[in-house]
Amino acid sequence: MDNQSILEVKGLTKIYGTAKAVDAISFSVRAGEIVGLLGPNGAGKTTTINMILGVLEPSGGSVEIFRNELKRNRGNIMERVNFAAIYAHVPGNQSVWENLYIFGLLYGVDNLKEKISMLLKEFSLEEFADTKAGILSSGEQTRVALAKAMINTPKLLLLDEPTASLDPSTALLTRDKIRKYAAHEQAAILWTSHNMHEVEVVCDRVLFLSHGRILLEGNPKTLTREYKKKNLEELFITIAREPLSLEITS
Amino acid sequence: MKLKRVYAIFLRQMFLLRRNKTRFANIFLWITLDVVLWGFVTKYFSSTGTVHVDLVSTLLGAIILWDFLIRVQQGVMVAFFEDVWSQNFLNLFASPLSVKEYVSGLVLTSIVTSTVGLLFMLVFAGIAFGYNVFVLGTYLFFFLLTLFLFGLALGIFTTGVVLRLGPASEWFAWPIPFLLGPFAGVFYPVSTLPALLRPISKLLPPSYTFEGMRTLLTAGTPDISSLLMGVVLAVFYVLLAYFFFVRIYRLVLRNGLITRFSAESMSG
Numbered sequence: 001m002d003n004q005s006i007l008e009v010k011g012l013t014k015i016y017g018t019a020k021a022v023d024a025i026s027f028s029v030r031a032g033e034i035v036g037l038l039g040p041n042g043a044g045k046t047t048t049i050n051m052i053l054g055v056l057e058p059s060g061g062s063v064e065i066f067r068n069e070l071k072r073n074r075g076n077i078m079e080r081v082n083f084a085a086i087y088a089h090v091p092g093n094q095s096v097w098e099n100l101y102i103f104g105l106l107y108g109v110d111n112l113k114e115k116i117s118m119l120l121k122e123f124s125l126e127e128f129a130d131t132k133a134g135i136l137s138s139g140e141q142t143r144v145a146l147a148k149a150m151i152n153t154p155k156l157l158l159l160d161e162p163t164a165s166l167d168p169s170t171a172l173l174t175r176d177k178i179r180k181y182a183a184h185e186q187a188a189i190l191w192t193s194h195n196m197h198e199v200e201v202v203c204d205r206v207l208f209l210s211h212g213r214i215l216l217e218g219n220p221k222t223l224t225r226e227y228k229k230k231n232l233e234e235l236f237i238t239i240a241r242e243p244l245s246l247e248i249t250s
Numbered sequence: 251m252k253l254k255r256v257y258a259i260f261l262r263q264m265f266l267l268r269r270n271k272t273r274f275a276n277i278f279l280w281i282t283l284d285v286v287l288w289g290f291v292t293k294y295f296s297s298t299g300t301v302h303v304d305l306v307s308t309l310l311g312a313i314i315l316w317d318f319l320i321r322v323q324q325g326v327m328v329a330f331f332e333d334v335w336s337q338n339f340l341n342l343f344a345s346p347l348s349v350k351e352y353v354s355g356l357v358l359t360s361i362v363t364s365t366v367g368l369l370f371m372l373v374f375a376g377i378a379f380g381y382n383v384f385v386l387g388t389y390l391f392f393f394l395l396t397l398f399l400f401g402l403a404l405g406i407f408t409t410g411v412v413l414r415l416g417p418a419s420e421w422f423a424w425p426i427p428f429l430l431g432p433f434a435g436v437f438y439p440v441s442t443l444p445a446l447l448r449p450i451s452k453l454l455p456p457s458y459t460f461e462g463m464r465t466l467l468t469a470g471t472p473d474i475s476s477l478l479m480g481v482v483l484a485v486f487y488v489l490l491a492y493f494f495f496v497r498i499y500r501l502v503l504r505n506g507l508i509t510r511f512s513a514e515s516m517s518g
Contacts, residue, residue, distance in 0.1 A: 016506070050509045053344040057504045075252075078346040088344075091262075091336035098265045105258035106345040132269070148341075 004030040006156050006188035007052065011061035014047050014212075021047045023212035024061060029156070029188040034179065036199045036220065037192045039209035040240035045192045046085075048209070049158050052190070053083055065156055079108050084149035085160035089141045092134020096125055096144050099133055100151060107152035119147040122177070138165040146174065150181070157181075157189045163198060175202050196233040206232075208239050215239055251354065255347050259355020260362070263329050276328060277363050281317050281371050288313040289379040306381050307467050309437070312460055314371045314381070315397055316436045319456060320427045321367040322401025323408070325360025327423055330409040334417050339508050349499045353492065356409070357402060364401070368394075389466055392477040393459045399484035400455040404430075406491035410498045416507075435460040455484040 007029040014022040022044040029035045037045045050056035052063050054074050063070040065077045090099040097116060104112040120126045123143045128136060133144050142165045149157060159178070163171040179202060182189050193199050199206060200220045208215045216223065216239075220232055229235040267273050292305045333339060342352065375381035383390060408423035415422075431437075433447065434456040440448055451457040458480025462472035502508040 014506075046509075047506075050506070055340060055343050055503065055509050056506050057500075075346045075348055078344070083344055085340075088337075088340045090341060091333075091338045093332070093336055094262070094265055094269065098262075098269075102258050102262050102265070103341070103345065105254050105261065106342070106347050108252065108254060108346065 004032075006031050006066060007190065008064040008067075009048075009052070009061070010064070012048065012051060012058055012063065013060035014044075014051060014056065015059040020212050022051070022058075025209070025212070025214050026061075027207055027214065027217070029190055031155070031186040031188055032182055033205065034182050034189040034191055034203050036203035036206035037190055037209060038196075038199060038206055038236060040236075043209040044212040045209055046160055047212075049083065049085070049160055049190065049192065052158060053081070054078065079152060080154055081156045081158070082107070082149045082152055082154040083158040083160070084142075084145040084162050085158075086142070086162070086164045087160070088145065090133050090144055090148055092132060092141075094133060095130050096120070096133055096136075096147075097129040099144065100148060103148050104151050109152050115151065119150055122150075123147045139167060139170060142166055143170070143174075153185060155185065155187050157187055159189060159191045161193055162191070163193070163195065171198070178202070196231065196236055200232050208236070210239055251348065251351055252346075255351040256354045256358060259329070259347075259352055260358040262355075263332065263359045263363075266332055276324065277321070277367050278370060281321070281367055282374065284313055284317050285310070285371055285375045285378065289375060289381075292379065303468055306379055307385050308464060310375060310379060310381050311383070311386070311467075312436050312463065314368075314375055314383075315393060315459065315463070316427075316431070316434070316456070317371060318364060318368045318394070319397040319401040319404075321364040322360050322398050323404040323427060325363040326356045326402060326405025327408050329356045329359040330405075330412070331420065334412065334420075343508055349496055353406060353495060356405070360402065360405060364398070386463065386466060389462065389472060389477070392481060393463060396455045396459045396477070396480040396484045399481070399488050403484065403487035403491040406488070406495050410491065410495040413495070413502060414498045430454060430456075433457065435464075439464060453483075455480040455487065458483070 005028045009028065010026050011024045012022055012026070013020065013024050025048065027035070037048065039045055047056065051058045052065075052070070054070055065081060068077055070077060090103070094102070097120070100116045100119060101112065104115060109115055120129055123146060125140070125143055125147060128140060133141060136144065142162070146162060149159070162178070163174055166174060175198060178189065181187060191199075191203060203220050205218065206220045206223065207217050218226065224231055224235055227235055227238075229238065288310050292310045295301050296305050333342060372381070372383050386393060404426055408426055412419050412423055433443070433450045434454050435451055436456070440451040440457055440461055443451065458476050462477050462480070465472040
């Protein structure tokens with residue numbers, strides 16, 4: 001594990017019955033780095049993220065965050081980790097402000113009210129502060145989820161398709177915001193997306209997952225040349241359709 | 251354990267109560283109906299002159315204490331259901347929150363809502379039907395403690411069951427106190443039950459409370475060791491329910507159900 005490494009995953013495995021959802025994957029994410037976790041549906045991306053969050057017990061392997069084993073120090077570690085996922089909106093029966101306040105307490109945030117004001121402004125949510133989160137549009141709810149993900153200024157941020165329900169303009173602003181955040185806070189970010197253009201723009205490095213295994217890893221800007229593909233999307237489609245042939249040709 | 255996180259779980263429930271006043275119905279509506287119904291039943295039987303015990307203290311008093319137990323159970327359960335209904339488990343358990351802090355938050359919520367409910371019932375029954383809880387004297391502490399602890403145990407146990415079987419099993423959680431009621435000696439002495447069923451009552455802490463209360467009101471002094479037995483048994487059930495919940499929590503972490511907690515996902 002190098003000194004800059006914030007997340008270190010070693011031989012991480014999840015088996016359901018006889019099916020291997022994640023098959024002994026190993027990777028790390030360094031401070032200030034944005035790593036894209038790519039792969040077709042069912043490749044094991046969300047399972048991997050859930051194991052890193054500690055809400056799914058691995059069948060094997062280990063997760064180290066800030067050089068601490070997750071299963072031994074989860075409470076302390078998670079105070080500096082956060083996540084946003086398209087399938088995990090904040091409770092719709094509370095206002096945006098109430099949600100941020102509750103999660104701020106859970107994450108042990110100091111100067112919480114000031115932090116909430118800042119986030120509401122940052123994510124253009126000020127006018128919705130007293131609105132129930134559940135009646136917001138899906139794009140607005142995604143912004144609330146992102147604001148919640150930033151509430152504790154995490155040093156490790158896990159984003160599962162964070163821009164999937166945002167319009168192109170807001171998605172662009174959000175990508176820019178997260179890139180700046182990673183650079184400014186030296187935060188490690190693990191990002192899943194099916195938008196290959198987004199991945200090329202945002203990620204410093206990508207990991208291609210298929211059938212629970214990492215098939216290839218590298219810089220999204222150079223991988224396409226290495227594998228003689230026109231762009232990342234073509235590479236993605238190749239892996240999704242013929243993961244084994246790609247393994248052999250590589 | 252960090253108290254701030256326990257407070258967060260409690261505060262979420264207070265925000266929900268403030269935001270939607272219909273939630274107050276669960277605290278006040280049913281207990282009001284119960285006090286009214288049983289208050290008049292008591293009044294009617296008293297007026298016939300065929301009953302020679304203080305029915306307001308024995309029957310209405312028992313109903314109020316039994317309702318307190320139900321409020322305690324539902325205080326835990328409804329707070330948990332709010333997270334089920336809003337599919338909030340992933341957000342909660344991906345945070346630094348531990349299962350101990352979460353359960354403590356549910357318990358704190360239950361303490362506040364059930365205490366408010368109890369005080370309301372006592373004042374209302376006092377004004378409407380002349381009920382005076384203070385006739386129970388210092389024994390009231392034992393009675394309330396036993397019922398409170400057993401209510402918590404039922405609340406934690408039922409949430410564990412729903413966590414394991416999924417939201418569709420919610421139907422199982424609501425009637426549990428009503429299933430236990432016939433054996434708890436709320437409405438009649440345990441000796442009324444057939445001999446075959448009496449051992450079930452011995453396993454239920456509320457039976458010690460209600461038997462003790464009747465003895466206090468009719469004969470004078472209840473058996474202290476019996477009251478203590480009720481408390482000890484209730485503590486045992488709280489611990490058992492907590493370990494059950496933790497075990498279920500570990501199981502749903504292992505099989506991944508906590509990350510996709512919905513009725514559909516649990517059906518297999």
